[in-house]
Amino acid sequence: MATEPRSTIVVDGLALANELRAELASEIAGLVAARRRPPCLAVVLVGDDPASASYIKGKRRACERVGMGSVEHKLAATVSEAAVLERIAALNRDAGIDGILVQLPLPKGMRPNQVAAAIDPSKDVDGLHPLNAGRLLLGEPCLAPCTPLAILKLLERFEIPLAGAHAVVIGRSAIVGKPISILLLQAHATVTMCHSRTRGLAEHCRRADVIVAAAGVQRLVRGDWVKPGAAVIDIGVSEVDGELVGDVDTEGVMGVASLVTPHRRGVGPLTITLLLSNTLAAYRARCGA
Secondary structure, eight states, X not given: OOOOOSSOEEOOHHHHXXXXXXXXXXXXXXXXHTTOOOOEEEEEEEXXXXXXXXXXXXXXHHHHHHTOEEEEEEEOTTOOHHHHHHHHHHHHHOTTOOEEEEOSSOOTTOOHHHHHHHSOGGGBTTOOSHHHHHHHXXXXXXXXXXXXXXXXXXXXXXXXXXXXXXXXXXXXXXXXXXXXXXXXXXXXXXXXXXXXXXXXXXXXXXXXXXXXXXXXXXXXXXXXXXXXXXXXXXXXXXXXXXXXXXXXXXXXXXXXXXXXXXXXXXXHHHHHHHHHHHHHHHHHHHHTO
16 A cells, blocks of 8 residues: 655654644643643652663653643662652652653662552553553553654654554564554554564565564664555664664665654654653543643
8 A cells, every 4th residue: 555655754753742842832831821730740760870860851851841840759779669659659649740750761679560550540641550551452541651652643743544554563562562553453554563583574564554663673674674655663772883773774764665763853752742741631631621
């Protein structure tokens, strides 16, 4: 169903994120004008990982730009899991907090699933609570993981048809691979879910109208793996000789794919934007706004 493209669109994820954030800012300004408090996101950071600290800074800045409140809770890497759960319980009880995000990765010895399960599902803006995961599987209203939502929003904005399309998802993580597969199914695509042990991976990709590469394998998807006109979404990031590269050989798919997201300024800025969108949705559901 895909056709030979004249050129490949390289998605500017930051530009699209800014468009979406402008829409969010307008919505939040309307709430404030109606004398309602703005939504508020709480972020819990355990330890002093520099990358995590950088992500937190980006999220704080994004909240400020759309008029959303944010609070940060920084805990030492030596803190017990019980103490983290106590902090989450306090945030669950706080009526002024609409969204709770625990920054990953957690220090060694802490159980991410246990921590995610401690968050009030109505405030689980990362979409990792078992209740939200189950609702997503059943097609019920829920807070879904942000990166899969960002992928779906991107495909929607670029008018990539999904109904009846063949989508190949490479990667089976609970954060990206599994939820995007479900969301694509709900959009009426036919989904083939692949992973590191899939046989004939290249052949699966060559039949796809949409490829979502989230395996964390450098330049896995090459130009000769892509059907002319397919949309290629790159989620992976690996470091090679000090350089960050994605799961897709971007140069190799140019002139073949209709659309490709670069590993820099691709889906990343949109993920943060959908985190803000989830926080606003959680606020509206809790406050009846």
